[in-house]
Amino acid sequence: MIKVKPAILIKRYKRFLADVQIGQHSSTIYVPNTGAMTNCGSEGDKIWYSTSDNPKRKYQHTWELTERDGLICVNTARANEFVGNALRAGQIESLSGYQVQAEVKYGDSRIDFMLSRDNETCFVEVKSCTLLENAQGYFPDTVTQRGQKHLLELIKIVEAGHRAVLLFAILHSGITSVKAAQHIDPKYAELLEKAQKAGVEVLCYKPDLRQCFEFVGTPSK
Structure with a gap:
């Protein structure tokens, strides 16, 4: 606590x-x-x-x-802290049953979590979502070239035969769903759609603050 x-x-x-x-x-x-x-x-x-x-x-x-x-x-550092705790406790059902390793280098980036079991590897990139507008949660809240780069890395991970997950950590009690903020960063929204079509999974996790x-x-x- x-x-x-x-x-x-x-x-x-x-x-x-x-x-x-x-x-x-x-x-x-x-x-x-x-x-x-x-x-x-x-x-x-x-x-x-x-x-x-x-x-x-x-x-x-x-x-x-x-x-x-x-x-x-x-505090954006809490996103990885809360997600890491949830992953290790098996609280995110679709990501349970893995060994969890934080901050793993892949390509030119560091991916937040690498999950492994048997011969399967899953890479998870965490994004903190706090922007609420008209009862809708959005990410990002400003143009993020770093976030765009992470999406491209996740696509490469899928192309290499691994599982890749973009996980939105909802750190706002009023947010119940998340959309790409096309009105703020249209390039990110475009890349997110491309990533999903390529096989990148998009999940949400909302801790009880x-x-x-x-x-x-x-x-x-």
């Missing part, structure tokens, strides 16, 4: 930093998200932060969650 405490968002800036109000004091915290974070935090939103016990860190607090149209996990964090303070509603 990840222990988190509440604060009020003042503003995000310099991509990796945000000012928040903690009680009667303002503080600068680390933002572990390189994306646009569209609809994931505006001035006055209630957020939840974790605290590191590493004395070498310049910013001890890390923005983990936002309460906005539900509960949103903005309230079970992943320990809320210290006013509980999330």
Whole structure:
């Protein structure tokens, strides 16, 4: 369980930093998200932060969650953490029964997970989905050349005779389905369709965020 405490968002800036109000004091915290974070935090939103016990860190607090149209996990590193735990516990039915290895090099990329059993190998690339618009979840929330590259790698994996999976980790409690954000990155949407036709599987996994964090303070509603 990840222990988190509440604060009020003042503003995000310099991509990796945000000012928040903690009680009667303002503080600068680390933002572990390189994306646009569209609809994931505006001035006055209630957020939840974790605290590191590493004395070498310049910013001890890390923005983990936002309460906005539900509960949103903005720490993109949690996607692989939650998916990895689920894979090892056999909680994703179509990906159960494998040995799990994280961060495996394939071609010019590093694939998030390699699953193996007998003579079968399955490569899984994880993407964090937090963009909710008009009751629909979308990925990506900004143009992603890196994401486009990963789709091409997954196609190559299928062509090499392996199983390849693009897994959307839904880290927004209000999202129930995911679509390619053609209105944001049409090239990604085009490549995703191409990947599916080539045999790349697309799956979703939605962890219960309230079970992943320990809320210290006013509980999330």
